[in-house]
Amino acid sequence: MKSDKEIKKEFKIKASKNPEKYYAVDHLKKEGFKRKKCKCGTYFWTTTNSKLCGDPACSGGFRFIGNTPAKQELDYIQTWKKFASIMKKLGYTEIKRYPVVARWRDDQYWVGASIYDFQPHVVSGAVEPPANPLVVPQFCLRFNDIDNVGITGAHYTGFVMIGQHMFVPKEKWDQNKVFSDIHQWLKKGLGLPNKEITFHEDAWAGGGNFGPCMEYFSRGLELGNQVYMLFEQTSKGPKELPLKVLDMGMGHERNAWFTKGTSTSYEAVFPTVAKKLYKITGIKPEGKLMRKFLPYSSYLNVDEVDDIDKTWKQVAKKINIDVKELKEKILPLSALYSVAEHTRAALFAISDGALPNNVGGGYNLRVIIRRAMDFIDKYKWHVTMNEIAEWHADYLQPLFPELKKNLDSVKTILDVEYKKYQETKKKSKQLISNLLKKKTKISESKFIELYSSHGISPEMIAEYAPVKIPDNFYAKVSQLQKEIQPVKEKKAKLHIGNLPDTEILYYKDFALVEFEAVVLKVINDKVILDKTAFYPTSGGQLHDLGTLDKYKVIDVYKQGSHVIHVLDKKPNFKKGQIVKGKIDFSRRLQLAQHHTSTHIINGAAKRVLGNHIWQAGAHKQLDKARLDITHYASLTDDQVKDIEKLANEIIKENKPVYSDLMPRNIAEKKYGFTIYQGGAVPGKVLRIISIPDFDTEACGGTHLHTTGEAKLIKIIKTSKIQDGMVRIEFTAGEAAAKEIEHETEILQQAAKILDCKINQIPGRAKELFEKWKKVVKKRRIDSKDDFILHSKEESQDTEPIILKNTALILKTQPEHVVKTISRFKNDLMKKKK
Numbered sequence: 001m002k003s004d005k006e007i008k009k010e011f012k013i014k015a016s017k018n019p020e021k022y023y024a025v026d027h028l029k030k031e032g033f034k035r036k037k038c039k040c041g042t043y044f045w046t047t048t049n050s051k052l053c054g055d056p057a058c059s060g061g062f063r064f065i066g067n068t069p070a071k072q073e074l075d076y077i078q079t080w081k082k083f084a085s086i087m088k089k090l091g092y093t094e095i096k097r098y099p100v101v102a103r104w105r106d107d108q109y110w111v112g113a114s115i116y117d118f119q120p121h122v123v124s125g126a127v128e129p130p131a132n133p134l135v136v137p138q139f140c141l142r143f144n145d146i147d148n149v150g151i152t153g154a155h156y157t158g159f160v161m162i163g164q165h166m167f168v169p170k171e172k173w174d175q176n177k178v179f180s181d182i183h184q185w186l187k188k189g190l191g192l193p194n195k196e197i198t199f200h201e202d203a204w205a206g207g208g209n210f211g212p213c214m215e216y217f218s219r220g221l222e223l224g225n226q227v228y229m230l231f232e233q234t235s236k237g238p239k240e241l242p243l244k245v246l247d248m249g250m251g252h253e254r255n256a257w258f259t260k261g262t263s264t265s266y267e268a269v270f271p272t273v274a275k276k277l278y279k280i281t282g283i284k285p286e287g288k289l290m291r292k293f294l295p296y297s298s299y300l301n302v303d304e305v306d307d308i309d310k311t312w313k314q315v316a317k318k319i320n321i322d323v324k325e326l327k328e329k330i331l332p333l334s335a336l337y338s339v340a341e342h343t344r345a346a347l348f349a350i351s352d353g354a355l356p357n358n359v360g361g362g363y364n365l366r367v368i369i370r371r372a373m374d375f376i377d378k379y380k381w382h383v384t385m386n387e388i389a390e391w392h393a394d395y396l397q398p399l400f401p402e403l404k405k406n407l408d409s410v411k412t413i414l415d416v417e418y419k420k421y422q423e424t425k426k427k428s429k430q431l432i433s434n435l436l437k438k439k440t441k442i443s444e445s446k447f448i449e450l451y452s453s454h455g456i457s458p459e460m461i462a463e464y465a466p467v468k469i470p471d472n473f474y475a476k477v478s479q480l481q482k483e484i485q486p487v488k489e490k491k492a493k494l495h496i497g498n499l500p501d502t503e504i505l506y507y508k509d510f511a512l513v514e515f516e517a518v519v520l521k522v523i524n525d526k527v528i529l530d531k532t533a534f535y536p537t538s539g540g541q542l543h544d545l546g547t548l549d550k551y552k553v554i555d556v557y558k559q560g561s562h563v564i565h566v567l568d569k570k571p572n573f574k575k576g577q578i579v580k581g582k583i584d585f586s587r588r589l590q591l592a593q594h595h596t597s598t599h600i601i602n603g604a605a606k607r608v609l610g611n612h613i614w615q616a617g618a619h620k621q622l623d624k625a626r627l628d629i630t631h632y633a634s635l636t637d638d639q640v641k642d643i644e645k646l647a648n649e650i651i652k653e654n655k656p657v658y659s660d661l662m663p664r665n666i667a668e669k670k671y672g673f674t675i676y677q678g679g680a681v682p683g684k685v686l687r688i689i690s691i692p693d694f695d696t697e698a699c700g701g702t703h704l705h706t707t708g709e710a711k712l713i714k715i716i717k718t719s720k721i722q723d724g725m726v727r728i729e730f731t732a733g734e735a736a737a738k739e740i741e742h743e744t745e746i747l748q749q750a751a752k753i754l755d756c757k758i759n760q761i762p763g764r765a766k767e768l769f770e771k772w773k774k775v776v777k778k779r780r781i782d783s784k785d786d787f788i789l790h791s792k793e794e795s796q797d798t799e800p801i802i803l804k805n806t807a808l809i810l811k812t813q814p815e816h817v818v819k820t821i822s823r824f825k826n827d828l829m830k831k832k833k
């Protein structure tokens with residue numbers, strides 16, 4: 001199969017050989033555009049005599065700065081409002097942006113383009129779009145241009161892609177209409193006469209799909225690109241897609257910038273933030289210098305140059321200024337814009353539920369946050385990311401009011417991140433000075449290693465010694481985070497053949513434990529039935545056990561849409577035979593209690609800790625369950641107590657646990673993207689588990705009918721398992737009762753050995769440990785008192801905390817408290833002669 005790049009290249013040539021078929025030629029001709037070929041090989045459409053296409057490389061950089069041809073001046077907010085209102089009149093529905101964290105996808109962490117919102121299920125035709133046609137202001141994150149931010153005046157890590165989308169069958173596809181619609185934006189929205197617009201014929205390919213596209217430029221700036229996803233690449237060649245997809249993506253930032261004609265796009269995109277930062281830092285763009293510099297700033301795109309130092313010299317020469325002076329003026333200003341830009345990106349990401357950490361997308365987020373903190377530190381600016389985030393949220397409120405609503409939790413997380421950054425800086429001091437003492441030149445790979453394993457940035461090293469920061473450094477470290485790979489099934493695939501999907505009985509009622517079903521296929525010890533109530537291991541929940549007639553069911557798993565029952569031996573079942581299934585109910589109940597409690601604890605954690613809490617993983621066994629949540633610090637005793645208390649209140653309230661099958665688009669609309677707590681879920685129809693006013697998730701497990709059936713939740717232990725992730729281990733139902741009984745037993749035994757009341761155990765344990773250390777370890781005996789325990793210190797804590805603290809005092813695990821106390825006491829008494 002050909003790569004997307006090859007497909008694109010080939011198709012561009014093919015499409016331009018037959019423009020009538022692939023482009024909106026009727027509309028272009030009607031508007032007076034003529035088709036020409038540029039020296040670069042691209043076919044383009046213009047109403048002027050120009051022989052060159054609109055690409056900045058062909059036509060000499062940006063030519064709209066200080067001189068925009070747009071008749072409409074639109075600020076950042078107005079740009080979207082105007083676009084939406086024009087498109088509404090043309091029949092489009094305006095929808096809200098999706099979160100920038102792509103929870104509905106298992107192949108991407110961040111949303112990188114507006115079409116991501118509709119992949120894979122809408123684009124494939126499996127799910128209805130939220131509206132059709134539609135427009136969306138989609139916030140996106142990309143980390144390949146980090147080093148260009150601030151320098152070129154045009155680059156971003158976080159930006160809004162204005163999307164114009166339509167999903168229709170072939171017979172409803174009208175390319176002239178959708179093309180004319182976007183042309184309306186250029187004419188009526190931006191107020192551009194046709195002579196200021198150039199259209200480029202091009203092609204697009206991605207994920208095996210491809211089609212023609214039309215890019216549009218004005219004065220050297222690409223304003224947008226309208227893509228027509230029409231074909232898919234198969235082993236037999238191109239095939240027409242049953243659903244034609246319109247994917248127009250346009251930079252919101254660029255369009256606003258273009259109408260303003262400001263020297264950098266940042267001044268047009270966050271004018272209030274830029275002004276405040278100029279005032280605080282005393283740095284300001286120098287009008288005269290910027291006018292000279294900016295046309296060449298795009299030359300400093302580190303993606304495209306081999307030697308950035310040389311390019312700086314060339315640019316300085318072109319505008320007739322000393323290169324040192326140029327850098328001294330430009331670099332602090334670009335740092336200022338970077339700080340503002342990175343803060344804006346972080347504000348969206350954290351507000352949408354992302355946490356900076358050391359893995360996956362969280363790592364990318366940390367990279368930009370730390371880069372901003374490095375700049376603030378380096379230039380000793382009296383400003384924090386928290387303040388800047390607030391200014392952004394204020395400015396963006398008319399478009400994205402959610403940013404202001406979530407600001408408190410964004411600030412908390414940025415604060416924690418700042419403390420972590422400071423700690424890293426402190427810790428790295430020694431490492432850096434050792435490194436510099438050796439006076440070896442630090443290679444690029446060494447820089448990258450220092451950053452990725454110790455969090456030491458080149459800027460931190462530069463504080464101690466002059467070092468050259470590698471070109472494109474941040475794009476390189478960002479690439480270290482590979483795309484998320486979906487987890488592969490481990491079991492060997494059975495050749496099932498053409499069987500109908502297994503009808504699932506456990507969705508309807510967790511208490512249904514006896515059923516009859518027809519045998520469809522037997523492969524050795526594995527049986528497939530027409531329907532089953534046996535739950536297969538999935539979603540972190542263990543499978544059921546039980547019997548099929550006289551055979552024991554020892555494992556159950558899912559392959560595609562079939563449930564496979566593994567029996568203790570090969571059965572003598574015949575195809576078409578009716579068998580009786582019976583499920584071990586006590587196991588099923590315990591698992592359902594643990595599973596439902598996972599939802600309860602997740603909901604409780606969100607209320608106690610904040611909206612940034614997401615389920616990062618879950619596992620439900622028989623004796624206990626665990627839930628991993630995204631959180632930036634270890635939990636305190638009080639937080640654990642509050643979560644447990646709230647969870648048990650929900651049990652006491654005996655709320656219903658509803659389970660409904662719901663079309664995906666309706667579920668997303670009704671409950672939002674927080675339904676994807678367990679990650680992306682496949683399928684057109686989702687099973688929504690809802691505890692009213694408390695927790696709603698898409699989930700396929702077995703759940704109780706009411707929260708009361710969970711009986712009791714007991715948190716056993718919490719621990720920080722990695723940066724930004726906390727594990728809560730707990731039990732529910734019978735297992736929780738047993739756990740509590742077990743704890744009480746331990747405390748009673750400990751009290752007996754220490755000869756005290758339960759609330760005196762920590763005091764006595766401490767006394768015992770001190771005396772043991774003195775007498776047994778240091779062999780010092782002063783008096784008979786050394787062998788008597790008489791602490792009367794009483795703890796006010798609850799039993800679980802008493803046990804936890806006693807274990808801490810004795811430096812052991814709670815389950816070893818009795819053993820440890822006995823050993824210390826025996827050791828001590830042996831010394832008593």
Ligand SMILES: [Zn+2]
Nearest residue numbers: 038040053058
């Ligand atoms: Zn050209």
Ligand SMILES: [Zn+2]
Nearest residue numbers: 595689699701
């Ligand atoms: Zn569930």
